[in-house]
Amino acid sequence: xxxxxxxxxxxxxxxxxxxxxxxxxxxxxxxxxxxxxxxxxxxxxxxxxxxxxxxxxxxxxxxxxxxxxxxxxxxxxxxxxxxxxxxxxxxxxxxxxxxxxxxxxxxxxxxxxxxxxxxxxxxxxxxxxxxxxxxxxxxxxxxxxxxxxxxxxxxxxxxxxxxxxxxxxxx
Amino acid sequence: xxxxxxxxxxxxxxxxxxxxxxxxxxxxxxxxxxxxxxxxxxxxxxxxxxxxxxxxxxxxxxxxxxxxxxxxxxxxxxxxxxxxxxxxxxxxxxxxxxxxxxxxxxxxxxxxxxxxxxxxxxxxxxxxxxxxxxxxxxxxxxxxxxxxxxxxxxxxxxxxxxxxxxxxxxx
Numbered sequence: 001x002x003x004x005x006x007x008x009x010x011x012x013x014x015x016x017x018x019x020x021x022x023x024x025x026x027x028x029x030x031x032x033x034x035x036x037x038x039x040x041x042x043x044x045x046x047x048x049x050x051x052x053x054x055x056x057x058x059x060x061x062x063x064x065x066x067x068x069x070x071x072x073x074x075x076x077x078x079x080x081x082x083x084x085x086x087x088x089x090x091x092x093x094x095x096x097x098x099x100x101x102x103x104x105x106x107x108x109x110x111x112x113x114x115x116x117x118x119x120x121x122x123x124x125x126x127x128x129x130x131x132x133x134x135x136x137x138x139x140x141x142x143x144x145x146x147x148x149x150x151x152x153x154x155x156x157x158x159x160x161x162x163x164x165x166x167x168x169x170x171x
Numbered sequence: 172x173x174x175x176x177x178x179x180x181x182x183x184x185x186x187x188x189x190x191x192x193x194x195x196x197x198x199x200x201x202x203x204x205x206x207x208x209x210x211x212x213x214x215x216x217x218x219x220x221x222x223x224x225x226x227x228x229x230x231x232x233x234x235x236x237x238x239x240x241x242x243x244x245x246x247x248x249x250x251x252x253x254x255x256x257x258x259x260x261x262x263x264x265x266x267x268x269x270x271x272x273x274x275x276x277x278x279x280x281x282x283x284x285x286x287x288x289x290x291x292x293x294x295x296x297x298x299x300x301x302x303x304x305x306x307x308x309x310x311x312x313x314x315x316x317x318x319x320x321x322x323x324x325x326x327x328x329x330x331x332x333x334x335x336x337x338x339x340x341x342x
Binding site: 013014016017020023024026027028049053081082083084085086087088113114118119121123124125126127128130131133134135138145146150155156157158159160161162163164165 | 184185187188191194195197198199220224252253254255256257258259281284285289290292294295296297298299301302304305306309316317321326327328329330331332333334335336
């Protein structure tokens with residue numbers, strides 16, 4: 001089980017970026033996202049993607065992050081530009097254990113740096129939690145996303161020009 | 172020279188995601204971003220990151236995309252979930268040539284699919300142009316971002332807990 005914990009989501013300001021975080025979590029191999037702020041709209045959007053494109057990715061919003069963290073039976077990492085280098089960090093993690101990946105929005109309280117077993121940086125430059133999560137999952141899963149079949153009602157077939165879409169029925 | 176062409180940017184709706192696209196372009200090895208819509212604020216934000224964290228990444232906004240594309244002396248790729256698989260696409264590209272990477276916002280007009288030498292998919296699931304750009308640059312540059320020194324006034328030193336920041340002077 002790989003879960004993402006998105007903290008500090010502000011409904012108006014972050015709706016697009018948090019949607020990207022959730023879709024990246026799903027596409028690159030996480031099983032679930034917890035979003036601390038209650039946000040039914042984002043939950044519906046992600047569930048709509050899942051029902052069309054497949055997989056059983058789960059979304060929970062309005063959760064108590066301390067409860068999730070305290071009861072977590074597995075490793076906890078926090079993605080931050082200040083953390084340990086990605087490749088080194090991944091070598092430290094036991095992929096046989098469950099993993100909770102904390103992804104912040106703006107300023108992240110010290111608490112999250114402390115509760116994480118590892119603070120992990122995807123480069124030490126400012127960029128994006130969306131990119132950081134994608135690269136982290138890519139390295140952690142050894143690019144398993146490239147081979148995953150979501151078995152959805154809609155399937156996209158790679159093609160050089162235009163769009164090739166297979167549809168299993170009413171979507 | 173690697174440049175990113177961000178199309179369809181809507182100032183209010185996309186400001187955060189386009190900022191992430193630009194920061195990812197810089198952090199993962201592009202030299203420049205063109206943003207079709209005029210947006211002085213985003214330009215200032217990115218330039219402020221460059222002046223603090225280093226490098227000579229360039230930002231141009233309010234450009235004529237057709238002019239850029241017509242005069243481009245090099246390869247052109249367009250990132251889309253409908254395109255050719257990432258690894259296969261990267262094998263097709265001559266890294267000795269300049270590269271223009273087109274990154275869309277919402278619906279992308281057919282024109283961009285047509286002018287691209289390659290349409291490239293980073294997975295065939297819906298996720299994020301921010302993640303797609305990061306993964307594309309990671310593979311295309313063979314993860315050169317992990318070794319790049321931006322030589323900025325601010326330098327972050329990887330560390331397991333907390334923050335270690337080196338500052339060359341007034342920032």
